[in-house]
Amino acid sequence: MSQTLISPPKVTATLLATIAITVVLAILLWFWVDTEPVRNPYLNIEALPSAQIHTATDIDAVLARPLFWQEREPVLASEETVAEVETAKASPLMNIRLLGIILTGDVRTALLKVEDKIVSVQAGQVIQNWTVDKITAKEVSFVADDEQTALSLVRERPDSIQLEKTK
Incomplete structure (x- = not known):
């Protein structure tokens, strides 16, 4: 049974040739791919609006206008949602x-x-x-209408732990 091995110089030559081909392809791709320059629009200074100096009469006219229309009223909550809130009673936790x-x-x-x-x-x-x-270090208090209850933090003992009875 004879094994054919590739000699180390052949492996080195193959690796160097692969690296050289990769570098040449990268350089060709670099020049082949066109990149467009970033488009910066020319800032046309003359197209900007001129600074307008407002006279006191212009400002008075603006301030004299009402901010809102006269018929504007706040939005009222619908009666259906109010009735639903009143009927919701707190059941026990x-x-x-x-x-x-x-x-x-x-x-x-x-x-x-x-x-x-x-x-x-x-x-x-x-x-x-x-x-x-409120939340304290050992319990959480809940309130609903005029009722109040609390949940205490209790460490549960696994069933595998048995306490010894003292005599």
Whole structure:
């Protein structure tokens, strides 16, 4: 069984030839590809508007015009949306679990698991018609209408850990 090996000088010569061909092709492509110069439009100074000096009468005429038309009125909220807001009652907090509390400077954030979704909330945000009232290091307080409730941060113990009974 004889193996045919390529001699090292042949490998070196092949690599050098490949590099030389690559360089020549790169140079040819450099000259072949045309690049357009950046188009800078000529700035026609004469086409610019002249500085107009306004007289006091021009300014008075502008100030005398009303800013808005007389029939302008604020947009009123529709009665349907107001009725919907009034009928929405806060139900008890369902399927909500407090996962963690993050205290960073003045920013207080609570991580909640709401119906299999992880949500981060801060004071003032609404979850299931309950408003987050305050976040402390150990609990999150919720307020809805005249009701108030809190979720405490409880560390769950895995089932594999058994506590020993003392005698």
